[in-house]
Amino acid sequence: xxxxxxxVVLIVGVFxxxxxxxxxxTWSDPVRFESAGGIEFRWRDFFTRTDTVSHxxxxxxxxxxxxxxxxxxxxxGDNGEERIGRITLKPxxxxxxxxxxxxxxxxxxxxxxxxxxxISNNSGLGSGANKRK
Amino acid sequence: xxxxxxxxxxxxxxxxxxPGSSLGVTSFLLFLTLVLIYSLASxxxxxFLWGVNQLAAxxxxxxxxxxxxxxxxxxxxxxxxxxxxxxxxxxVAAERKKSVLIIAGIIGAIGSVVFYxxxxxxxxxxxxxxxxxxxxxxxxxxxxxxGFNDTEPLTRLIHQSLSRSLGLDQKLTIQxxxxxxxxxxxxxxxxxxxxxxxxxxxxxxxxxxLVSLGANxxxxxxxxxxxxxxxxxxxxxxxxWRLFEGRKTLxxxxxxxxxxxxxxxxxxxxxxxxxxxxxxxxxxxxPAIPRPLRPKTIIAALILTLACGLLAYMFYFKAYEFTSxxxxxxxSKIFLPVNNPLPFPHAYSLLSLEHLSDVLQxxxxxxxxxxxxxxxxxxxxFRELRWDDQRTIFFSIxxxxxxxxxxTVNPILSMPRDWDxxxxxxxxxxxxxxxxxxxxxxxxxxxxxxxxLIACSLGMGILSSTVFFVNSHEDTASRRLRSIGIWVxxxxxxxxxxxxxxxxxxIGTENNMEIEERRRIIQELEPFKSKHDSELGFLYEKLGQxxxxxxxxxxxxxxxxxxxxxxxxxxxxxxxxxxxxxxxRRFSLASDLIDVYNQQVNDPVVTEPTGLTLSEYxxxxxxxxxxxxxxxxxxxxxxxxxxx
Numbered sequence: 001x002x003x004x005x006x007x008v009v010l011i012v013g014v015f016x017x018x019x020x021x022x023x024x025x026t027w028s029d030p031v032r033f034e035s036a037g038g039i040e041f042r043w044r045d046f047f048t049r050t051d052t053v054s055h056x057x058x059x060x061x062x063x064x065x066x067x068x069x070x071x072x073x074x075x076x077g078d079n080g081e082e083r084i085g086r087i088t089l090k091p092x093x094x095x096x097x098x099x100x101x102x103x104x105x106x107x108x109x110x111x112x113x114x115x116x117x118x119i120s121n122n123s124g125l126g127s128g129a130n131k132r133k
Numbered sequence: 134x135x136x137x138x139x140x141x142x143x144x145x146x147x148x149x150x151x152p153g154s155s156l157g158v159t160s161f162l163l164f165l166t167l168v169l170i171y172s173l174a175s176x177x178x179x180x181f182l183w184g185v186n187q188l189a190a191x192x193x194x195x196x197x198x199x200x201x202x203x204x205x206x207x208x209x210x211x212x213x214x215x216x217x218x219x220x221x222x223x224x225v226a227a228e229r230k231k232s233v234l235i236i237a238g239i240i241g242a243i244g245s246v247v248f249y250x251x252x253x254x255x256x257x258x259x260x261x262x263x264x265x266x267x268x269x270x271x272x273x274x275x276x277x278x279x280g281f282n283d284t285e286p287l288t289r290l291i292h293q294s295l296s297r298s299l300g301l302d303q304k305l306t307i308q309x310x311x312x313x314x315x316x317x318x319x320x321x322x323x324x325x326x327x328x329x330x331x332x333x334x335x336x337x338x339x340x341x342x343l344v345s346l347g348a349n350x351x352x353x354x355x356x357x358x359x360x361x362x363x364x365x366x367x368x369x370x371x372x373x374w375r376l377f378e379g380r381k382t383l384x385x386x387x388x389x390x391x392x393x394x395x396x397x398x399x400x401x402x403x404x405x406x407x408x409x410x411x412x413x414x415x416x417x418x419x420p421a422i423p424r425p426l427r428p429k430t431i432i433a434a435l436i437l438t439l440a441c442g443l444l445a446y447m448f449y450f451k452a453y454e455f456t457s458x459x460x461x462x463x464x465s466k467i468f469l470p471v472n473n474p475l476p477f478p479h480a481y482s483l484l485s486l487e488h489l490s491d492v493l494q495x496x497x498x499x500x501x502x503x504x505x506x507x508x509x510x511x512x513x514x515f516r517e518l519r520w521d522d523q524r525t526i527f528f529s530i531x532x533x534x535x536x537x538x539x540x541t542v543n544p545i546l547s548m549p550r551d552w553d554x555x556x557x558x559x560x561x562x563x564x565x566x567x568x569x570x571x572x573x574x575x576x577x578x579x580x581x582x583x584x585x586l587i588a589c590s591l592g593m594g595i596l597s598s599t600v601f602f603v604n605s606h607e608d609t610a611s612r613r614l615r616s617i618g619i620w621v622x623x624x625x626x627x628x629x630x631x632x633x634x635x636x637x638x639x640i641g642t643e644n645n646m647e648i649e650e651r652r653r654i655i656q657e658l659e660p661f662k663s664k665h666d667s668e669l670g671f672l673y674e675k676l677g678q679x680x681x682x683x684x685x686x687x688x689x690x691x692x693x694x695x696x697x698x699x700x701x702x703x704x705x706x707x708x709x710x711x712x713x714x715x716x717x718r719r720f721s722l723a724s725d726l727i728d729v730y731n732q733q734v735n736d737p738v739v740t741e742p743t744g745l746t747l748s749e750y751x752x753x754x755x756x757x758x759x760x761x762x763x764x765x766x767x768x769x770x771x772x773x774x775x776x777x
Contacts, residue, residue, distance in 0.1 A: 046739050058735070058745055072756055085752025086759050087724070095724075096731040097752060098745030113759075 027060075028106075036114040038065035039089070043075075043106050046098065057106055058098040063089035071114040079103035086113075156573065157582040159513060163506055164207065164589035171596045172200055178616035179657075181487070181624070183549045184494030187600040189616060190609040199599060203592035209581060212588035219340070220333045227327050237320040244352075245316030251605040252308055252354025257614055257635040258604075259553040260546060261304075261356040268293050268303050278395055285358040287395030308354035314364050315352025319344070321364070325371045330378050335574040338503075338587045339567050343367075345594030347499040348559035350552075353601055359553045362400055365393035366560045369403060370531070373410055374564065377524035383414045399557050402538055405438070406531035406561075413523055428521050435533065446541070463627075469543045476663045479626035483541060487624035491548040492540050499556040502597050503590025504566035511569040518572050528568045531561035547625040549617040550632055611639030615654065622658050622668055630671040637675070642682070651676045662699060670700025677709060681776055686717045704733050708744055715751055715774055718767075720758060724751050750774065 031041040043059035057077075063069045070088040079102050087095055167185075174182035175196055178189035188196045205211055226233040256262055273290040277283055296306035322343045326336040351360040369389045372382040390407055393400035409431070416422045424430060446452050446468055454472035455462060469483040481487055496505065511518055519525070535558035544551035574583055603609040614636030622629035633654055640647040655672050662669045677692030693710035696703050707730045714723035727748045734741045757767050 046742065056742055058739055058742075072759070073752075083749065083753070084756050085749060086755035087752050088721070093728075095728055095748065096735055096745055097749035098739070098742060099749050 030062075031109055033109075033111050033114075036069065036071060036111050038067075039063055039069055039071070039111065039114070041073075041109050045105070054100040054102050055104060056098060056100055058096065059106070060094050060096050061087060061089060062094040063091060065116065066091045067116040069114065069116050072112045074108075074110045074112075075106055076108040076110075077101035077103040078105050078107045156510070156514070156578065157585050160506060160510055160582075160586055160589055161207065163509055164593065167502055167506070167593055168200060168203055168596065171593075172196075178612070179619040181490045181620060182494065183491075183617045183620055184497035185597070186616070187603050187613065188596065190603040190612040191599060199596060203595050206592045206595075207585060207588040209584065212584045212591075215591065216334070216337055216584055216587055219337045223327060223336045223340075224333045226323075227333075233324070233327050237323040240323060241316035241320040243316075244319040245312045248315040248352045249308065249312035249354055251601060252312070253350070253356075253604045254607050254610045255604070255614065255635060255639065256304075256356055257632060258355065258550055259357040259359075260551075264307075264357060265303055268296075284398040285362070285396060287392070288358045288361050288397060291361065304356055307356045311352055311354050311356070311360045314360045315349065318349070318352060318364055318367060321368055321371060325374070329374065331571060332574060332576065334580075334583050334587070335571065338570060338574065338583075338590060341587060341590050341594055342501045342503050342507075342563055342567060342570075345501040345503065345590070345598055346559050346563055347497075347501070347597055347600060348556035350499075350601060350604065351556065353605060355553060357553050358397060359557060362393055362397035363557055363560065365389055365396055365400065366403070366557055369393060370528075370560055370564045373406070373527060373531075374524070374567075376410060376414065377527065381414075383410060386410060397557075399538070402534040402557075403531055403561075405434075405534055406527055409527055409530055413527070426523070426526075428526065431526060431530065435530075439537075442537070442541075452543075463543065464545060467543060468541045475626060478623055478661055479663060481625045485624075491544075491624065495539060495548055495552060495555050496558070496562070497597070498552055498600065499559040500562050501559075501566075501590070502593035504563045506586075506589060506593065507566040507570045507573070508562070510573070511566075518569065522568070524571075525565070525568045528561060528565035532558070532565045535561050544625070546628050547621040547632070549621055550628065607639050611636050614639065615650065619654060619657065623661055626668060628668075630668040630675075633672060634675050642679075648676070648679055648683075651679065665701065666699045667702065670696045670703040670706065673699065674703060674706045674709065677706065677713075678776060681709070681713060681716075686713050689713050690717065704730055707733075708741075708747065709776055711747060711751070712774055712776055715747075715754065716771055718771070720751060720755055724748070724755070727751060 027042045027044050029042070033039050033041075040062040041059065042062075043057050046056045046058045048055050059075065061073070068088060068090050070086070072084065072086045075083045075085075081101050081103065083099050085097070089095055170182070171185050171188060174180070174186035175188035178186050180186070188199065191199075206215065226236065268289060273286065273293050275290070277286040277290060280286070283289065292303065292307050292310060295301070295310065296303045299306065301309070322340060325343075326339045329336060329339070331339070348363060351357070351363050369386055372386045372389060376382045376386065386407065390400065390403060393403075409426070412422050412425050416426060425434075450466050450468055452466040452468040452470055454470045455466070455474055458474065469481070469488060471483050473480045473482045473485075475481070478487075520529075539555045539558050542555075544554060546554075548555065570586075573586060600613075603613050614632050616636075618629050618631075618633030618636055621632055637647055637651050637654070640650055651672065655669070655676065658669055658672070673692045673696035677689045677696060680686070680689035680692060690710060690713040693706045693713060696706035697710065700706075707726055711723045711726035711730065714720075714726060727744060731744045731748055735744050739745065754767065754770055757770060
């Protein structure tokens with residue numbers, strides 16, 4: 001993955017003048033994962049940068065269980081772009097993140113190496129593939 | 134119509150064998166006192182004496198040179214050499230009216246260049262940054278002149294239109310307008326003194342007073358909305374001076390007044406004076422008019438307006454107290470409260486000593502010391518002056534309302550930073566001093582005493598005018614900003630950290646001086662901190678940023694932590710601490726911190742997307758780390774993380 005390209009957006013504040021706020025900040029329907037019960041994902045298209053016509057997607061992982069959950073994820077946009085990450089979610093907590101995509105929507109979210117506290121669930125990637133938006 | 138009022142009024146203030154004979158001694162003692170104050174203040178740069186401590190920003194040899202120069206000027210032989218050529222020039226100029234126009238034009242042009250070349254180096258004074266943002270984001274048109282949404286529509290329209298039509302940067306346009314306005318000011322001053330019906334020696338004095346006004350700093354490329362209205366006020370006052378010399382200038386005064394109100398609403402403070410001028414001009418036409426012109430009637434009217442003002446303060450603006458620390462509430466109440474909820478020593482209020490001291494310092498900074506000297510002399514010799522002189526009454530009314538405004542209004546950015554907003558009072562006070570000075574230059578005062586008065590004014594003018602030099606050079610402006618910032622922290626409090634921060638930034642990053650100075654200032658302010666101290670929190674944050682830029686992440690993290698400690702609401706520091714933790718590979722802590730930040734700032738509505746992208750990047754580094762990527766790859770990814 002090209003780090004330079006990825007990290008450029010961290011200086012998004014510099015380009016705030018080129019941002020165009022998206023409509024409603026409406027969240028997608030929650031995505032649930034068979035291999036990771038209690039973990040939910042949802043996203044929204046927050047705004048579009050008018051100069052590069054890239055969409056800024058905000059997303060949220062929620063842990064609705066009473067256990068701490070650690071997992072890796074792959075988020076895929078409709079142009080095939082991917083974001084990978086690894087997070088630890090404390091019980092009943094959520095984590096907000098976001099990134100730019102050239103496409104219009106997120107089409108797939110997959111979890112891997114899911115572990116609830118000491119219980120490991122090493123199901124492979126694609127556990128959420130049937131929850132496409 | 135000039136009436137002789139008090140019994141003592143007929144006695145000359147400079148006459149020998151009367152109390153007037155001590156005029157020279159009194160003025161010289163006052164001069165020495167003020168020079169002593171300037172000298173002592175130069176040793177106390179961070180004290181309440183910010184209106185007179187400009188010498189603190191220059192080196193000791195320069196300081197000594199200026200102080201000894203100011204004293205040297207008062208030696209009769211020296212003052213004669215300086216004054217007499219000017220006097221001769223003004224005498225000749227008064228006789229050659231065409232030549233004086235050409236000379237005034239040349240002086241104005243040279244003055245504009247000098248003003249521009251020595252323009253203020255920092256945009257920290259006033260609200261320059263906000264103004265430029267406003268002009269960039271809003272288009273002004275003629276219709277704005279007839280609305281009530283803006284307090285200075287004409288100034289903004291002029292600045293914006295010139296910038297667009299000339300294709301110049303907005304800031305540069307305002308700087309050029311400021312310098313050209315300065316040139317016009319010099320022309321107006323020269324024409325005023327040349328054409329006034331006073332003796333040439335008074336003209337020299339008047340010229341020195343008007344040129345050495347601290348408010349003339351507005352002409353040094355100052356990026357704000359006060360320069361044009363300041364010139365309008367000066368022209369208005371010159372016209373009114375002419376009115377009391379028997380010229381028919383009332384219509385011109387009214388025209389300048391209307392224009393001035395469009396330039397800035399503060400011009401309205403001249404309404405009572407203009408009303409007086411209208412009564413004065415029509416005193417012969419309407420028999421009933423002389424009554425309102427009587428001093429007793431005027432004092433009654435002043436008391437009535439004060440009572441109305443008090444009622445408005447209490448019941449309309451409800452400004453007697455702040456119920457919160459909310460900026461909107463503070464701005465909407467316009468005036469300073471009697472009760473400020475901030476803890477000591479930040480409980481700056483209408484009646485606090487810090488505020489009263491600030492008002493005095495503002496006067497010392499923006500009014501020429503020579504003008505203040507005359508006002509003090511007039512008060513000392515109160516019984517010897519004709520206070521019922523129409524011109525004196527007019528300028529007293531004008532100065533009174535400006536002073537009242539300065540005393541009560543809330544300088545949202547603090548007085549040392551918002552000096553420009555309050556500097557307009559300098560013009561009526563200077564003209565009041567000129568009106569009073571005519572009693573000291575009336576022909577019966579000895580030549581030597583008049584020379585001494587001029588020399589004292591010139592000497593003090595040299596000391597006070599150093600502020601023009603100080604603000605036009607980076608190192609001296611930096612020193613001044615830091616010192617006034619420290620005073621603001623101890624007094625008005627709000628916004629002090631911005632002043633200190635800009636002052637520290639101007640030091641430059643070449644060596645360790647900036648960090649050392651920031652640490653020193655924080656250490657000095659620590660004993661005065663309040664429980665939740667946003668200003669100190671900001672200073673810690675900025676120190677953390679400087680450390681970060683130098684790659685000293687441990688100290689940077691300490692500063693960001695400290696910033697959060699003293700001001701839990703400083704969410705920037707939370708994000709910056711997260712970045713610092715990421716840099717130092719404390720991924721779990723970085724993740725927790727950015728979660729706190731996002732929940733405060735981006736939930737439920739995204740207001741700062743960088744918090745989300747940073748969170749995502751931390752997650753991404755987490756994958757690299759857990760997948761056993763080599764340290765070099767992770768470091769490469771981390772190297773791209775920056776604070777901004």
